[in-house]
Amino acid sequence: MSPKFKATFEAKGFLFTALWDEQGCLWHLTFGDAPAPLFLKRLKQKGYSLSFVLAPQAFKESVVKELLTYFSGHKKTPVYPSFLLGSPFEKKVWQALLEIPWGEVKTYAWLAQKIGSPRALRAVGQALAKNPIPIFYPCHRIVAKNGPGGFSSGFKVKKKLLALEGVNVNSLTF
The missing domain is CATH 3.30.160 (Double Stranded RNA Binding Domain)
Structure with a gap:
């Protein structure tokens, strides 16, 4: 395949x-x-x-x-049959993204903890940067503890996606 x-x-x-x-x-x-x-x-x-x-x-x-x-604002993450090309660690990170509900954000630390690797913040960030199917695997919902964090398509797109979900990036408390 x-x-x-x-x-x-x-x-x-x-x-x-x-x-x-x-x-x-x-x-x-x-x-x-x-x-x-x-x-x-x-x-x-x-x-x-x-x-x-x-x-x-x-x-x-x-x-x-x-x-x-x-x-259109339907409060659900898109679903589609997919094939994830990545390491077992990366796939674990991407799958965990599906647990973050529409309109919520979580931190890199939360995600690292969720996958059982609480000290792997940098590795989690690198896996998110390689996410092959953003929006469907909603990496835009991950933020840094002291700021919005990165996004492979840029902060402007991340901000638009979060705004669509009702998240005001400017009002997040870090």
Whole structure:
């Protein structure tokens, strides 16, 4: 199994690029008109092809539907069959993100504690930076104890996503 299909599409003013395998599992979703360079590097390192064909319309429509539901303010994290390309530690971090409810934020320390590695704050941050499917695995809900923390697509996008969920980043107490 490997990513074979690619599509670029717009949802609520955001441009996205997604990659799927033949079974329709989502491997990657990124803001912008191309897959994230870090993800492509990982694919290449693992021996996967970097040659993609246009995704079937049904794949794209299903992901767009989930994103539009999310952007419409429905208080649920989008769900879609996915394949997570990462280490066991990274997968553990990404799976734990699903436990953070819509409209809530947690700290890197909380996440490290949640996965049973309370001292692994930096490793947790690195795993979040490699999250292949943001929004669906809501890494934007993780903040630093003394500030908003990072986001692979930039603070501006993180702030918009949190605002959509009713979180005022400027009023968070750290």
